[in-house]
Amino acid sequence: MPEQAEKCLEVRGLGAGYGSLQVLWDFDLEIGAEESVVVLGPNGAGKSTLLKTLLGLLPARTGSISFFGRRIEGLRTSQRVRAGIAYMSEVGIFPELSVEENLLMGGYGLPRARLRRRIDELCQLFPEVARTRRGPAWKLSGGQRKMVGVAKALVADPRLLVLDEPSAGLSPVYVSSVVEALARTRREAGPALLVVEQNMKFLAVAERVYVIEGGRLRFQGTVPELEADDSLRRAYFGLQGA
Numbered sequence: 001m002p003e004q005a006e007k008c009l010e011v012r013g014l015g016a017g018y019g020s021l022q023v024l025w026d027f028d029l030e031i032g033a034e035e036s037v038v039v040l041g042p043n044g045a046g047k048s049t050l051l052k053t054l055l056g057l058l059p060a061r062t063g064s065i066s067f068f069g070r071r072i073e074g075l076r077t078s079q080r081v082r083a084g085i086a087y088m089s090e091v092g093i094f095p096e097l098s099v100e101e102n103l104l105m106g107g108y109g110l111p112r113a114r115l116r117r118r119i120d121e122l123c124q125l126f127p128e129v130a131r132t133r134r135g136p137a138w139k140l141s142g143g144q145r146k147m148v149g150v151a152k153a154l155v156a157d158p159r160l161l162v163l164d165e166p167s168a169g170l171s172p173v174y175v176s177s178v179v180e181a182l183a184r185t186r187r188e189a190g191p192a193l194l195v196v197e198q199n200m201k202f203l204a205v206a207e208r209v210y211v212i213e214g215g216r217l218r219f220q221g222t223v224p225e226l227e228a229d230d231s232l233r234r235a236y237f238g239l240q241g242a
């Protein structure tokens with residue numbers, strides 16, 4: 001099928017920054033139509049800046065972004081979302097709303113009946129969301145918040161799900177349950193996945209890995225290739241469990 005061979009995302013020579021600070025330099029990234037990619041990198045490396053630029057929350061200074069063959073670097077964030085990119089920021093959800101309202105917001109603009117059906121489907125996929133669906137979001141634990149954030153991003157049935165450090169602030173048990181939820185999403189023929197992380201547990205859902213350091217691409221390859229690189233292994237796996 002041509003869809004299979006299609007690229008979901010193709011980023012070439014991307015540069016971005018804030019005022020006089022250039023953060024991202026000449027960055028290349030590719031994601032296949034059904035592929036799952038994890039971007040690793042230390043604090044301040046430019047991971048969130050990369051995602052913000054992909055979503056149009058920050059303008060690209062150089063380079064191009066193609067989404068299923070269509071150039072999107074000039075589009076507004078709302079247009080990129082409508083094209084099928086869903087994004088969970090480091091913050092995730094709105095605590096002042098109920099869980100249900102958060103989910104409804106994820107599908108804002110969809111026909112009501114379809115939206116209800118989709119939320120029911122996601123509640124089957126994420127039992128934690130089903131359990132807390134009727135309650136206020138501020139009562140959720142950090143892990144439940146992340147789960148609702150992922151479900152909310154999936155409501156609109158995106159073609160690409162972009163997650164910024166879903167493990168941030170979570171205990172190891174919760175990190176494992178978020179990883180499992182993503183693995184379940186993948187098994188259900190979910191969207192292509194782009195996850196920015198510092199937690200190596202997410203490599204369980206990665207078909208390919210990128211490493212960003214100092215705003216530049218340091219490595220791209222499979223997980224075994226990452227493990228085979230001595231300095232990267234020390235840098236990223238050496239700290240695991242510490």
Ligand SMILES: Nc1ncnc2c1ncn2[C@@H]1O[C@H](COP(=O)(O)OP(=O)(O)OP(=O)(O)O)[C@@H](O)[C@H]1O
Binds near residue numbers: 021042044045049
């Ligand atoms: N809104 C902003 N204005 C100015 N500088 C910023 C802004 N956001 C980020 N930066 C700077 O850009 C650089 C990269 O930040 P970014 O948030 O992309 O890093 P990160 O890889 O996501 O880090 P972390 O793992 O801590 O989330 C840092 O030097 C940061 O201080």
Ligand SMILES: [Mg+2]
Binds near residue numbers: 048049090165
């Ligand atoms: Mg960040």
